[in-house]
Amino acid sequence: RSMRRWAVAMIAGAVVALPLTLPVLPVNDLANGSWEGKINKDLSATVGWRRVVRQLGGVAATLPPAERTRVVVFTGDYGAAGAVDLYGKSYGLPRVVSGHNNYWWWGPPRAADGATVIAVNLSEGYLRSLFTDVQPAGAVDTGFGVWTEERGEPIWVCRGQRRPWVVAWPAAKHYG
Structure with missing residues (x-):
């Protein structure tokens, strides 16, 4: 009983x-x-992930073919990084890089220095410290009106790397 x-x-x-x-x-x-x-x-962190990755893939698709084959996706948080790792392949995206939490430990991009970078959830000022050309390419729309870290954040296309990734990478590390 x-x-x-x-x-x-x-x-x-x-x-x-x-x-x-x-x-x-x-x-x-x-x-x-x-x-x-x-x-x-x-609970809301993963809402719209596929949609966000589709947007990033759409930005990559607008790049000239030579840039598209070497593109790097760089995110400011592990949530967006996880979304790209999970869904990116189906949208033609490479493995993502991020300085957030454990993603930083996996190191700088494997792509050659000088690759075009699609960045999300990183400040324009920070990106300008890494690249000579930083252009907005849209804003994240997760759909559904649900709060996420990425919602409304600009998507950037960055070119003209100022210094090699191995030099820039230590400063990319952030936790939270």
Whole structure:
């Protein structure tokens, strides 16, 4: 009898906790300020990932063929980096590089210095310290009206690398 009560309590607790830990709610609930989204901001972190990567792939597709074959995608946060790693191949994108958290440890881009860079969630000032030519190519639209770190951030196309990646890479490291 006590075992049955314990099992019922565990199941009830799991049902209540489910929307706080797994993406089981409709995306629109997160956009409308649901209580679950207020408690766990990470629930919205992956909303629109495929759409963001499609946008980055669209920017890459506008590059001249010679640049497209050597393009580097550089992100300011591990969320966008993870999205590109997960979906990028289907949009013609290479593996991503990022200075955020553990991505920094995987090192600078394997591409040759001088490659064209598509950057997102990095400040214009920072990018201008790395490149002579930094041009806006759009803004991130994650769709659904849900907050994400990338939402509304500019997408940049950068050329004219000022110094080699191995020299610039140590300063790219940031945690948070």
